[in-house]
Amino acid sequence: MKQLKDLLFGVSISAVSGSTAIAVGDLCFDSRKVGEGDVFIAIKGVEADGHRFVDGATRKGAKAVVCETMPETLNDGVTYVQVSDSQQALAIMASNFYGNPSKNLRLVGVTGTNGKTTVSTLLYHLFKTAGYKVGLISTIRIMVDDTEYETNLTTPDALTINRHLSLMNQDGVEFCFMEVSSHGIAQRRAEGLRFEGAVFTNLTHDHLDYHKTFAAYRDTKKKLFDGLPKTAFALTNSDDKNGLVMIQNTQARKYTYALKTYGDFRAQILEQQLDGQLLKIEEHEVWTKLIGAFNAYNVLAIYATASLLGLESMEILQGISQLRNVDGRFQHFVSKKRITAIVDYAHTPDALKNVLTTINALRTGNENVITVVGCGGDRDKSKRPVMGHIASQMSNTALFTSDNPRSENPGVIIREMEAGVEAQNLRKIVSIEDRRQAIRTACKLANPGDIILIAGKGHETYQEVNGVRKAFDDYKIVREELEKQEANA
Known part of the structure; x- marks a missing residue:
């Protein structure tokens, strides 16, 4: 206890009723999930307000309640x-609850629209290969x-983060690499x-349903760097027009890559093939299995x-x-009949453009590019409509289909892409x-x-339709469809 x-x-x-001792x-x-003697933190979420459940939590045995508005x-x-921000209070309390585990790690946060997963995951693998005990979120x-x-x-809740950081402490982990999303920062x-460093990859069109404006989205990302201590480092992509904005107010040591x-x-692309590319980083040449200019930035980061x-x-x-490659990031294979299938998480206009630019740069001229794409x-x-434009402009054939339609009509989403x-x-x-069926058609x-x-x-x-998640794996399905069609040919 x-x-x-x-x-x-x-x-x-702001105020206290009762004893904190x-x-x-x-x-x-x-x-x-409240049990006898627990603390219930009432969060005002996007879909529900935790303040509505304060009475229920106390009936279940909560001994303390943290809230923004006192109950009547x-x-x-x-x-x-009573606190001014329950989400902030939860995060600080979670850190205190688990003994401030981030202070016992060399924690690096990675943020940006694209590349967060690749950079953080591959840093994990790099340090593992170098013989260190490493964590990844x-x-x-x-x-x-x-x-x-x-x-x-992308960024779990504060309790989940600190619980796993605590497990890392127990296991003797020295380094941890963590994706930090705009949602995670905003919430x-x-x-x-305590971050030892933060990395900015890029900033492009995404999450405006949540942040409303691009400026708000950008400024949310920037908060990660604004909060770094003087002892930390701030690493930013200076080729991105928002790269230097990210670090303009940070107290951390500032570094750029480009x-x-x-x-x-600095890095330079010397050669590109479908199985990798040759990079020159500083004065050294290195062959990497990661393909495309976007991955050159990831490797340099x-x-x-x-x-x-x-x-x-x-x-x-x-x-x-x-x-x-990380799963689902330019993950590819070549079938027996020399058809190349690529599965990529590209779900933003910039990411889709980057992947198709890479594919088109690798073509010898006679191949057709067939793109299957949807929007969530x-x-x-x-x-x-931007995704629809890019896919149709940069492919020989574009098949518009469902992504995760969630509660929306998939036909309406497709028509908005067609526009x-x-x-x-x-x-x-x-x-x-x-x-x-769209993947099957592409294979045909x-x-x-x-x-x-x-x-x-x-x-x-998985694919999420009307609140139900059903098993669906793009990589597995395209492989099955190509093997089936080639076996029957």
Whole structure:
């Protein structure tokens, strides 16, 4: 049992009813999980307001309540703590609850629209290869050295983060690499964490359904750097027009990386093939299995971060040469009939353009590019016509289909994508709501040498329709369809 007053250390408190010198159990922000003696933190969420469940939490045995608005009726024997921001309070209390585990790690946060998963995951693998105990908190998984934990949020809630950081402390983990999303920053999930460094990859059109404006989206990302201590480093992509904005107010040591402009760390693409590319980083050449200019930036960010954390250049380059693509990030195979299938998480206009630019740069001229793409439901609608335009403009054939339609009508989403297609490209598009049927059609259209891109879902192994998730793996399905068709040919 822990003292409530100790858990509240560092929290901005407006008012208190009752004593904070009491022993309490767990922290909960879901009233359904409250147990006897726990602390319930009432969060005002996007879909529900936790303040509505305060009475229910106290009936279930909550000994303390942290809230932004005091209830009209205060129960005897319950301590009520009013704060200005419950999400911030939860994060600070979670850190205190687990003994501030980030202070015992060399924690690096990675943020940006694209590249977060690749950079953080491959840094994890690089440092593992170098012989260190390493942690990872990413979209795909949480790793406590060799132990894997599943996750479905880019930046998990503050309790989940600190619980796993605590497990890393127990396991002797030295380094941890963590994706930090704009949602996670806006919802204060990373408050109370001590970062040794932060990395900015890029900023493009995304999440405007949540942030409303691009400026708000940008400024949310920037908060990660604004909060860094003087002892930390801030590494930014200076080729991105928002790169220097990210670090303009940080107290941390500032570093830049670039392919096109000046940077403290620089790289050049010397050669590209479908199985990798040759890069020149500083004065050294290195072959990497990661393909495309966007991955050249990712590799350079990895190199720079590892350098700033103290690894030697040759050790880093040797590790980079062994890195492989992250699941669902330009993950590809070549069928028996020489049809190349690529699965990529590209779900933003910029990511889709980057992948198709890479594919087109690798073509010898005779191959057709067949793109299967959709847009997620209940998300930023303004990017749908842009995605439709890019896919139809940069592919020989574009099949518009469902992504995760969630509560939206998939046909409506597809029509919004079609609205971005220019007249001369209308003949190149085919709209098929059923995603498996769209992938099957792409396989039927492909001839030897052609390239099929399945974009949007990447590593996801499900499709969400009307609140129900069903098993769906793009990579597995395109492989099955090509093998089936080639066996019957």
